[in-house]
Amino acid sequence: xxxxxxxxxxxxxxxxxxxxxxxxxxxxxxxxxxxxxxxxxxxxxxxxxxxxxxxxxxxxxxxxxxxxxxxxxxxxxxxxxxxxxxxxxxxxxxxxxxxxxxxxx
Amino acid sequence: xxxxxxxxxxxxxxxxxxxxxxxxxxxxxxxxxxxxxxxxxxxxxxxxxxxxxxxxxxxxxxxxxxxxxxxxxxxxxxxxxxxxxxxxxxxxxxxxxxxxxxxxxxxxxxxxxxxxxxxxxxxxxxxxxxxxxxxxxxxxxxxxxxx
Numbered sequence: 176x177x178x179x180x181x182x183x184x185x186x187x188x189x190x191x192x193x194x195x196x197x198x199x200x201x202x203x204x205x206x207x208x209x210x211x212x213x214x215x216x217x218x219x220x221x222x223x224x225x226x227x228x229x230x231x232x233x234x235x236x237x238x239x240x241x242x243x244x245x246x247x248x249x250x251x252x253x254x255x256x257x258x259x260x261x262x263x264x265x266x267x268x269x270x271x272x273x274x275x276x277x278x279x280x
Numbered sequence: 281x282x283x284x285x286x287x288x289x290x291x292x293x294x295x296x297x298x299x300x301x302x303x304x305x306x307x308x309x310x311x312x313x314x315x316x317x318x319x320x321x322x323x324x325x326x327x328x329x330x331x332x333x334x335x336x337x338x339x340x341x342x343x344x345x346x347x348x349x350x351x352x353x354x355x356x357x358x359x360x361x362x363x364x365x366x367x368x369x370x371x372x373x374x375x376x377x378x379x380x381x382x383x384x385x386x387x388x389x390x391x392x393x394x395x396x397x398x399x400x401x402x403x404x405x406x407x408x409x410x411x412x413x414x415x416x417x418x419x420x421x422x423x424x425x426x427x
Contacts, residue, residue, distance in 0.1 A: 191382030
C-alpha cells in the first residue's frame with residue numbers, strides 16, 4: 176500500500192495551507208463479483224487518522240461509499256515546523272502510515 | 281464491528297424515539313441519521329456541499345464540503361458526516377475534526393449508487409447539528425454487480 180501526501184514546500188506560521196492525500200487502496204465494497212462469479216470480500220479502509228506532531232488533526236470512519244484510492248483535500252494550520260502523519264487501517268487489519276515534513280518559512 | 285461501535289449503536293437506538301425535523305432528512309435514511317445525532321434536531325444551513333450536477337460514473341464523484349465556522353478552539357466543527365440516500369450503506373464517512381485544521385473545508389471522492397441527494401451533517405462545538413445537501417445525477421451506478 177502506498178500513499179502520497181502533497182503540501183506546499185514552505186508554509187506560513189498559523190496560516191492554513193492545503194494538504195492533499197492519496198492512498199492506493201481498492202476499497203472493496205463486498206458487493207462485487209470476480210470473473211468466476213465469486214463474491215469479492217469487503218475490504219475498505221475503515222479508519223484514517225491525520226496527526227501533526229502527535230496531535231490529532233482529524234480522524235475519519237470510512238465506509239464503502241468512499242471511492243477506490245481514497246483522496247482527501249483539507250487545510251492545516253501549524254505553529255511551527257513538524258511532521259504530518261497519515262495512518263490508516265483496513266478490514267483485513269492491514270495498515271500503514273506515511274509522513275511528510277512541514278517547513279515553516 | 282468493534283465493541284465500541286456496538287455500544288454507540290445500542291445507545292443511539294435507545295434515543296431513537298426523540299423528534300427529528302423531517303424536512304432535512306434524506307428519504308428512508310432517517311434511522312441512521314437519528315442514530316448518529318442521538319435524536320437531536322438537525323437544522324438546515326451552515327453546510328455547503330458542492331458536487332457536479334452530472335457524474336458519468338458513480339465510481340468516483342468529487343464532493344467538497346465547506347462549513348461556515350471560524351474553526352477556533354471555542355467555535356469549530358466537531359464532526360462531519362456524509363450520508364447517501366441511495367447507497368446500500370448510507371453512512372459514507374464520519375469525520376472528527378480539530379480546530380488545528382484552520383478551515384472547515386474538506387474534499388473527497390464518493391462512490392454512489394445512482395442519482396441521489398447527498399447529505400452532509402455537521403456537529404458544532406456547541407453540540408448543535410446543521411446540514412446541507414447536493415443533488416447529483418449519476419449516469420452509471422457504482423453498484424452494477426449488486427443489482
